Amino acid sequence: MLVFAVGAFFYGVKIGSDKTEARLVENTKHLSGNKSGIAAAYQQQDLVSFYHTVFLPYREFQNEWFTVIHKLSANQLNDGSSALKELSSTAKQNYDDAEHAVVPKSSPLLESAQLQLLKSLKMFSEAAQRGAGSAKDMKAADLVKALVKDAYYLQAVKFAMGGQQDYYTAMLKWSASVNPNIPDNYEASAELSIQQWKSLPLTLKNKILADQLNARKSLMPFYPQDLTSRVDQFILSGQANAMKMKTVDAIVxxxxxxxxxxxxxxxxxxAQLYPKELLPQLPFFYPEKE
Structure with a gap:
């Protein structure tokens, strides 16, 4: 029986995870600040600064995580333990980088996003370190299965998706401050129709799909806007109509x-789908300028 699959083991991991989270919250209380900020506080420069100092370090680690997991799954690593130890070290380094980022207290969603992404990096580091300790005694395929079931990994994904959701909600608030016709908040139901979806601005579509990814609690290598574009392409191509789909949730x-x-x-x-849509000047929205 795999070590990671033992019930008592997972119980111990959960307790350890709770303790780690408690320590992390205590160490990052200075990030919480005043939660009474208003939508106008979400300035473009705040979104850009957050991208470079917090979101990018997290995404760089996430990309490394997917690379290592892919190589493990394909049995392309001679030393899985060393690769996971290095991954744990990368998470710690990126945590240190993101922890020192200054986020304005007037933008509480960005503060929340920072805190959650920090927690995520901490949990990923723990999960990778635990995997490294078991790598020599497990086949690569079994190790991958164990990693994605580990309690630390599950917590890491939870915080990562929550942080991403907060960031995209902050973008929506920015767009509402620029264009008063855009709502600064929106909670889509599971029955959001395709017809309703078509009329929504891009920042709102992205926020809705960040919500969906958060609800699924699954780590994905793509951004919410990548999913938005695929949903729109699926609708425009006529595939949704051909398959008699009525809701965006079904397409997702x-x-x-x-x-x-x-x-x-x-x-x-x-260029084809969103030539005139309002977007903040963030690198992942303007890849041609990277």
Missing amino acids: DLLVSTEAVRSGDFGDSK
């Missing part, structure tokens, strides 16, 4: 389950 389920979304899909279709 299909695209995610069939792994039909790739990082970079938004950049490939941006």
Whole structure:
């Protein structure tokens, strides 16, 4: 029986995870600040600064995580333990970088996003370190299965998706401050129709799909805007109509389950689908300028 699969083991991991989170919250209380900020506080320069100092370090680690997991799955690593130890070290380094980022107290969603992404990096570091300790005694395929079931990993994904959701909600608030016709908050139901979706601005679509990814608690290599572009392409191509789909949720389920979304899909279709849409000047919205 795999060590990671033992019930008592997972109980111990959960307790350790709770203690780690408690220590992290205590160490980052200075990030919480005043939560009474208003939508106008979400300035473009705040979003840009957050991207470079917090979100990018997290995403760089996430990309490394997917690379190592892919190589483990394909049995392309001679020393899985060393690779996971290095991954744990990368998470710690990126945590240190993101921890020192200054986030304005007037933008509480960005503060929350920072805190959650820090927690995520901490949990990923723990999960990778634990995996490294078991790598020599397990086959690569079994190790990968164990890693994605580990309690630390599950907590890491939870915080990562929550942080991403807060960041995209902050973008929506920024867009509402620029264009009063855009709502600064929106909670889509599971029955959001395709017709309703078509009329929504891009920042709102991105926020809705960040919500969906958070609800699924699954780590994906793509950005919410990549999923947005694939949903819009699916609708425009007539595939949704041909399959008699009525809701956006049904389309997202299909695209995610069939792994039909790739990082970079938004950049490939941006000029065609969103030539005049309002977006903050963030690098992942303007790949041609990277």
